Amino acid sequence: MKFTKMHGAGNDYVYVNGFEERVDDPATLARQVSHRQFGIGADGLILILPSKFADVRMRMFNLDGSEGEMCGNGIRCVAKYAYDHGLVEKLDISVETGSGLRSLLMRTGPSGLVDRVQVNMGAPGLRRGDIPMSGPELEQAVSISLAVDSQQYEVTCVSMGNPHAVIFVDEVESFPVDRIGPLIENHAWFPERINVEFVQVLSPSEVIQRTWERGSGETLACGTGASAVTVAGVLTGRTTRKILNHLRGGDLELEWLENGPVMMLGPAVEVFSGNYDPK
Numbered sequence: 001m002k003f004t005k006m007h008g009a010g011n012d013y014v015y016v017n018g019f020e021e022r023v024d025d026p027a028t029l030a031r032q033v034s035h036r037q038f039g040i041g042a043d044g045l046i047l048i049l050p051s052k053f054a055d056v057r058m059r060m061f062n063l064d065g066s067e068g069e070m071c072g073n074g075i076r077c078v079a080k081y082a083y084d085h086g087l088v089e090k091l092d093i094s095v096e097t098g099s100g101l102r103s104l105l106m107r108t109g110p111s112g113l114v115d116r117v118q119v120n121m122g123a124p125g126l127r128r129g130d131i132p133m134s135g136p137e138l139e140q141a142v143s144i145s146l147a148v149d150s151q152q153y154e155v156t157c158v159s160m161g162n163p164h165a166v167i168f169v170d171e172v173e174s175f176p177v178d179r180i181g182p183l184i185e186n187h188a189w190f191p192e193r194i195n196v197e198f199v200q201v202l203s204p205s206e207v208i209q210r211t212w213e214r215g216s217g218e219t220l221a222c223g224t225g226a227s228a229v230t231v232a233g234v235l236t237g238r239t240t241r242k243i244l245n246h247l248r249g250g251d252l253e254l255e256w257l258e259n260g261p262v263m264m265l266g267p268a269v270e271v272f273s274g275n276y277d278p279k
């Protein structure tokens with residue numbers, strides 16, 4: 001099976017071109033290829049597939065084999081792969097995801113290959129039923145108190161097609177993401193588990209984010225998470241609608257437009273290609 005390893009701000013996935021390759025059991029394959037010692041090494045697996053409704057379709061699988069509805073860093077790499085490898089011939093494309101269609105605009109660098117991609121991430125879902133989470137399903141969960149590990153955390157929950165809990169902290173670098181992240185990911189409030197963003201505000205237009213991803217653990221970046229952070233920052237009065245987000249693996253530029261969607265701009269990088277024999 002041919003594969004290509006790509007990353008967006010350090011959030012790395014193994015990409016398989018489903019126009020040419022057949023994958024029967026993507027959940028098992030995701031666990032195998034993602035393993036940092038016994039596999040290729042990645043945060044998960046992304047399949048690039050034909051679509052009846054868009055230019056291409058993506059399916060993303062986390063490191064533990066669970067399927068995510070949407071992946072903000074992954075979708076930029078899907079667009080780059082599709083253009084650089086000739087699946088599409090235009091720079092503005094649509095991609096079918098598990099949470100609907102997204103439109104993307106690619107920019108090429110001096111080599112003629114795509115290096116940056118803007119994504120219309122869609123409008124956030126703010127009702128508890130959208131996340132999903134416990135409580136009255138039409139109500140929002142903005143700055144609510146969540147008890148974890150005998151401490152209270154103020155969380156704001158946002159769906160960007162997948163579920164996110166955003167927590168603003170005073171100092172993010174020393175925050176115990178690997179201890180608190182999994183406790184919130186698996187908290188009884190969230191029946192489908194949840195991605196968690198820990199965020200330090202530097203100024204009304206600049207933040208630092210660390211991410212604990214559902215199904216993958218701490219990753220160097222999360223595009224849907226950065227979009228959720230943009231929305232949570234506005235809802236809680238901490239940040240403006242347009243922000244620069246510094247993630248561990250790079251920066252993303254984001255804006256929550258007045259008419260609804262969040263726009264995200266960031267890098268897409270191809271690292272290497274190879275052959276893998278599924279076990």
Ligand SMILES: N[C@@H](CCC[C@H](N)C(=O)O)C(=O)O
Pocket residue numbers: 011060062067068069070071072073074162163195213214215216219221222223224225
């Ligand atoms: N890293 C991604 C999100 C991947 C999916 C997530 N772990 C989930 O299960 O929802 C991004 O860049 O958005």
